[in-house]
Amino acid sequence: MAQEKQIAWDLYHSYQNFKEKSLTNRRFKHSDIVPLIEQLQNKKNFKVNKVGKSVEGRDIYLISMGSGKTKVFLWSQMHGDEPTATAALLDMFNFFSDDSAFPELKNLILSNLSIYIIPMVNPDGAEEFQRRNIVEIDLNRDVLRQQTPEAKILKEVFDRLKADFGFNLHDQGRDYSAGNSFNPASISFLAPSPDYEKSLTAPREKAMKLIGNMVTVLNEFIPGHIAKYSDDYEPRAFGDNFTKWGTATILLESGGWRGDREKQFLRKINYISILSALNSIASGGYANTDISVYESIPQNEKFMMDLILRNLKITRDNMEYVIDIGINYDEVNVDEAKDFYLKAAIEDVGDLSVFAGYEEFDLSGYTIEPGKTKPVAYHSLNELEKINPAQLYRDGYTNVALNNTDFKGEFTYLPFNIILNQKSFGESKIKPEESANFIIKKDGEVRFILVNGFLIDISMVESWNCNSIVYGK
Ligand SMILES: [Zn+2]
Numbered sequence: 121m122a123q124e125k126q127i128a129w130d131l132y133h134s135y136q137n138f139k140e141k142s143l144t145n146r147r148f149k150h151s152d153i154v155p156l157i158e159q160l161q162n163k164k165n166f167k168v169n170k171v172g173k174s175v176e177g178r179d180i181y182l183i184s185m186g187s188g189k190t191k192v193f194l195w196s197q198m199h200g201d202e203p204t205a206t207a208a209l210l211d212m213f214n215f216f217s218d219d220s221a222f223p224e225l226k227n228l229i230l231s232n233l234s235i236y237i238i239p240m241v242n243p244d245g246a247e248e249f250q251r252r253n254i255v256e257i258d259l260n261r262d263v264l265r266q267q268t269p270e271a272k273i274l275k276e277v278f279d280r281l282k283a284d285f286g287f288n289l290h291d292q293g294r295d296y297s298a299g300n301s302f303n304p305a306s307i308s309f310l311a312p313s314p315d316y317e318k319s320l321t322a323p324r325e326k327a328m329k330l331i332g333n334m335v336t337v338l339n340e341f342i343p344g345h346i347a348k349y350s351d352d353y354e355p356r357a358f359g360d361n362f363t364k365w366g367t368a369t370i371l372l373e374s375g376g377w378r379g380d381r382e383k384q385f386l387r388k389i390n391y392i393s394i395l396s397a398l399n400s401i402a403s404g405g406y407a408n409t410d411i412s413v414y415e416s417i418p419q420n421e422k423f424m425m426d427l428i429l430r431n432l433k434i435t436r437d438n439m440e441y442v443i444d445i446g447i448n449y450d451e452v453n454v455d456e457a458k459d460f461y462l463k464a465a466i467e468d469v470g471d472l473s474v475f476a477g478y479e480e481f482d483l484s485g486y487t488i489e490p491g492k493t494k495p496v497a498y499h500s501l502n503e504l505e506k507i508n509p510a511q512l513y514r515d516g517y518t519n520v521a522l523n524n525t526d527f528k529g530e531f532t533y534l535p536f537n538i539i540l541n542q543k544s545f546g547e548s549k550i551k552p553e554e555s556a557n558f559i560i561k562k563d564g565e566v567r568f569i570l571v572n573g574f575l576i577d578i579s580m581v582e583s584w585n586c587n588s589i590v591y592g593k
Contacts, residue, residue, distance in 0.1 A: 121336060121405075124333075124336075124337055124396060124399060124400060124405060125336075125337060125340055127222075127225060127396070127399060128337045128340060128341075128392050128395075128396050129340065130222070131222075131391070131392050131395055131396070132341065132388070132392055134221060134222075135211070135388050135391065135392075137218070137221065138211050138212075138214040138215040138218065138221075138391075139211050139214070139388075140156060140207065140210040140211050140213075140214055142156070143207045143210060144382075144384075145382045145384075146201075146203050146204065146207075146249075146382055146383060147203075147249055147457060147458050147459065147460070148203065148206075148207070148246075149243075149246055149247055149458075150178045150240060150243035150246060150247065153206070153210060153239065153240060154179070154181075156210055156213070157181050157183060157213075157239070160183060160213055160217070163217050165185050165186075165216050165217070165226075165230065166183055166184070166185055166213070166216070166217075167183070167184045167185075168181060168182075168183050169181065169182045169183075169184075170182075171238070171273050171276070171277055172269055172270075172272070172273040172276075173269060174242070174243050174244045174253070174254070174269060174270055175244055175253060175254045175255055175268065175269060175270070176243075176244045176247070176254055178243040178244060178247075180238060180240075180241065180243065180270065180273050181238065181239065182236055182237070182238055182277060183213070183236070183237045183238075183239070184234065184235060184236045184237070185216055185230060185234075185235045185237075186229060186230040186231070186232075186233045186234045186235050187230065187231065187234060188230070188231055188232035188233040188234055188402070189232075189234070190232060190233050190234070190284050190285070190401060190402070191233070191234050191236065191281055191282070191283040191284050191285070192233050192234070192235045192236070192283060192284065192285045192286075192287070192398065192401060193236045193237075193277070193278065193281050193283035193285070193286045193287070193367070194209065194235070194236070194237045194238075194286075194287040194289065194394070195237070195238040195239075195241050195274060195286075195287070195288065195289065196209055196238070196239050196240060196241065196289040196290075197239065197240040197241055197242055197245075197246060197289070198241045198242050198259045198260050198270075198274070198288075198290070198358070199242060199245065199251040199252075199258075199259070199260065199290060199291070200242045200243075200244065200245020200246040200247070200248060200249060200250050200251060200252070200253070201245065201246075201249045201250055201251055201291070202251070202290045202291035202374075203240075203246065203291070204291050204374040204383045204386055204387050204390055205289030205290070205291075205372065205374065205387075205390050205394075206239045206240050206289075207387045207390075208387050208388075208390035208391040208394060209237055209239045209289075209394070210239065211387070211388075211391045212391055212394060212395060215391075215395065216230075225395075225399060228399065228402045228403060229395075229398045229399060229402045231402075232401075232402035232403075233398060233401060233402050235398065236277070236281055236283065238273075238274065238277065241259060241270055241273070241274055242259055242270055244270075247456075247457065248453070248457050249453050249457035249460075250453075250457075253268055253270055255268070257271075259271045259274070259358075260356075260357050260358055260359075261354075261356040261357065262356070263275060263356060263357060263358050263361050264355065264356055271358075274358060275358075278358075278362060278365075278367070282366070282367070283367050284367065284368060284401075285326075285327075285330070285367065285368050285369075285370070285401060286359070286362050286367040286368070286369040286370065287369075287370050287372060287394065287397070288312075288358060288359045288362075288369060288370065288371045288372070289372050289390070290371065290372070290373045290374070291373060291374045291375070291383070292305070292308055292349075292373035292374070292375045292420070293375070293376075293422075294375060294376035294424060294426070294478070295376075295422045295423075295424045295425065295448070296308065296347065296375050296376070296420045296421065296422060296424065297347070297420075297421050297422065297423040297424045297476065298344060298345055298346060298347040298418050298420075298421075299347065299418030299419055299421055300418075300421055300423060300474070301344055301418065301476075302423070302476035303344045303345045303476070304345060304375055304376040304377060304378065304424050304478070305345065305346070305347035305373075305375045305376075305420050305421075305424075306342050306345035306346070306374070306375050306376060306377045306386055306389070307338060307342065307345065307346050307347075307372065307373070307374060307375065307386070307389060307390075307393065308346070308347040308348060308349045308371075308372075308373040308375060308420050309331045309334070309335065309346070309347075309348055309349065309370065309371060309372060309373075309414075309417065310331075310348060310349035310350075310351060310359070310370075310371040310373075311324050311325075311327035311328045311331055311351075311363070311368075311369070311370065311371075311414065312324075312327075312351065312353075312354075312357070312359040312360040312362075312363045312369055312371055313351050313352070313353040313360060313363070314353075314360065314363045314364035315353055315364065316353045318351055318353065321363070321364075323363055323366050323367055323368040323369070324363050324368070325411060326368035326407075327363070327368040327369055327370050328411045328414040328415075329406050329407060329409045329410075329411060329414070330368065330370060330397060330400065330401065330406040330409075331370055331413075331414050331417075332406075332409040332410065332411060332412075332413030332414045333396075333397070333400045333405065333406040333409045333413075334370075334393055334396060334397050334400075335413060335414070335417060336409065336413060337392070337393070337396045338389065338392075338393060341389060341392065342377075342389060345377070346417060346418075347375075347417060347418050347419060347420040347421075348414075348417040348418065348419055348420060349371055349373060349420050350419070350420065359371050370397070372390070372393065374386045374387075374389075374390060376424060376478065378478050378479075379478075423474060423475050423476055424475070424476055424477075424478065425446040425447065425448055425467050425468075425472075425475055425476070425477050425478070426447055426448045426449045426464075426477065426478050426479070426573070427446070427447040427448075427449075427464075427477050427478065427479050427480070427481075427573060427575070428444055428445070428446050428447070428472055428475060428476070428477030428479075428480045428481075429444065429445045429447075429480075429481050429483055429488075429560075429570075429575070430444045430472070430480060430481065430482045430483060430484070431444065431482055431483055431484040431485075432444070432445065432483050432486055432487065432488040432560070433485075433486065433487045433488070434487065434488050434489075434550065435487070443469050443470055443471075443488075443550075444469070444470065444471065444472035444473070444475075445466060445468075445469050445472075445488070445550065445556075445558075446466070446467040446468040446469070446472050446475055446477070447464050447465070447466055447467060447556045447573045448464070448465060448467045449462040449463065449464050449573055450462065450463045450464075450465065452530065452531075454530070454531075461530070461531040461587045462572070462573070462586070462587060463531075463572065463589060464555065464556040464572045464573020464574070465553055465554065465555060465556060465573075466550065466551065466552050466553065466554050466555075466556050467552065468552055469550060469551060469552060481575060483560060483568070485562060486560050486561065486562050486567065486568070487560070487561050487562070488550065488558050488559070488560050488561075489516070489558065489559050489561070490548045490549065490550055490557070490558060490559075491516070491517065491518025491519060491548065491557035491558050491559055491569070491570070491571070492516050492517050492518070492519070492559075493517065493518075493519040493520065493521055493539050494512065494515070494517040494519070494520045494521065495521075496521070497521040497522065497523045497542065498520055498521065498522050498523070498524075499522070499523055499524055500522075500524060501522075501524075501527070501532075504520060504522065504534055504538070505534070507520065507534075507536070509535045509536060509581050509584075510578055510581045512536060513559065513566055513569045513576075513578045513581070514565075514566050514578065516559050516566065517536070518536055518537060518557040518558070518559065518569060518570070518571050519536060519537040519538070519539050519557065519591070520536055520537075520538060520539070521538075521539045521540075521542060522538045522539070522540055522541070523541055523542060524540075524541070525541060527540060527590075529590055530589070530590055531587045531588065531589055531590060532587065532588055532590060533586075533587055533588070534588055535571060535576065535581065535584040535588065536571055536588055537555075537557060537571060537572060537588045537589045537590070537591060538588070538589075538590045538591065539591050539592055540590055540591065540592035541592060555572070555589070555591075556570055556572065556573035557570060557571055557572065558570040566578055571584075571586075571588050572586065572587065572588045572589050574586040
């Protein structure tokens with residue numbers, strides 16, 4: 121194990137040399153990765169094949185490496201908005217393209233394993249940055265009916281390979297925590313059940329040992345941030361069936377990491393995880409791991425929120441209460457799903473002491489009130505840009521009214537929200553599912569403001585770098 125950990129650290133420190141630098145965020149498309157895959161054809165370690173087309177006609181590729189007798193099949197992004205592992209696989213192709221670095225590790229892997237990879241199983245979903253494919257079918261619930269070309273391709277390749285190991289690479293929600301810790305579940309694993317009884321078959325046990333090995337390595341980098349996905353049997357899912365059909369299948373889910381919405385750190389962790397796993401399969405080292413390591417991984421729980429404001433005083437009917445407020449940001453796709461803006465909503469109010477925030481602020485001694493809309497309508501964006509936000513906030517306003525039928529857009533980067541064309545916008549309420557626009561006072565004066573879920577200290581208004589919302593579209 122000591123040697124495996126050392127190799128993982130070497131991979132960690134040399135990552136920048138192999139990172140595919142053209143991929144910088146999560147919203148890359150099929151057209152961004154095709155040239156990177158095509159150029160592998162000229163490299164000696166790779167074979168590149170097209171194995172079919174998506175509903176919208178995008179090519180799906182199978183890339184293979186190595187000549188060993190143990191077969192390993194990896195596939196990513198069955199869900200179009202789950203791209204973290206796809207980027208890590210492209211980083212890994214760069215790693216295997218370079219002959220000079222890690223020659224012993226590469227030789228061990230390529231001589232003992234035959235590796236087959238489908239990056240981006242769902243390119244049409246990736247185009248829209250949505251989970252399902254373009255006809256709204258979840259590919260990971262289509263293994264039985266096989267209605268989609270993408271699921272058919274995955275099943276055909278699986279049947280042809282009958283691989284010893286399978287890696288089912290996904291992303292999971294940011295709201296998952298590692299057990300009831302205050303840590304996001306940054307990587308979650310599962311050795312899927314082959315049946316409703318959750319039988320411990322030989323392939324499943326092999327998967328558990330390998331996961332235990334991967335967790336031991338990852339504990340070097342992200343201790344306390346690893347969890348285990350629910351092992352309830354899902355007869356429509358690929359991983360469960362692949363286990364049933366004899367392949368030791370590993371589900372790997374990339375979750376959240378503080379300060380890493382674009383998951384570039386978790387992409388690096390994916391790269392290290394996958395290469396470490398290949399190393400361990402090639403050496404056979406994983407087989408020495410006891411399945412108790414797998415069994416002791418904490419469950420995925422849902423105790424994370426994007427932002428928690430704690431210990432605020434609120435007055436209702438002359439009674440004072442102390443509340444915490446939890447807020448989540450929804451990503452809304454724009455610019456042909458190449459970009460997004462954030463839309464905040466209150467997730468929960470009350471005693472949130474069992475939850476943790478990606479960001480948290482203790483506001484003991486402060487009072488909270490709903491943000492209001494300034495009761496004077498403006499007529500142009502030009503006028504809005506001249507507003508002094510600090511003054512607006514001090515008067516208790518988080519929103520302004522704009523009467524302009526030509527105005528387009530669902531959001532702006534102005535530090536206040538826009539209520540368009542006198543759409544009714546009664547005072548917002550501080551309760552779940554409402555928008556998150558508040559004023560926060562101490563000694564009767566506004567000290568902080570929350571606009572679209574982003575906290576601003578009103579003495580530092582110029583630090584605003586978020587988006588606000590246009591209501592009434
Ligand atoms: Zn998924």
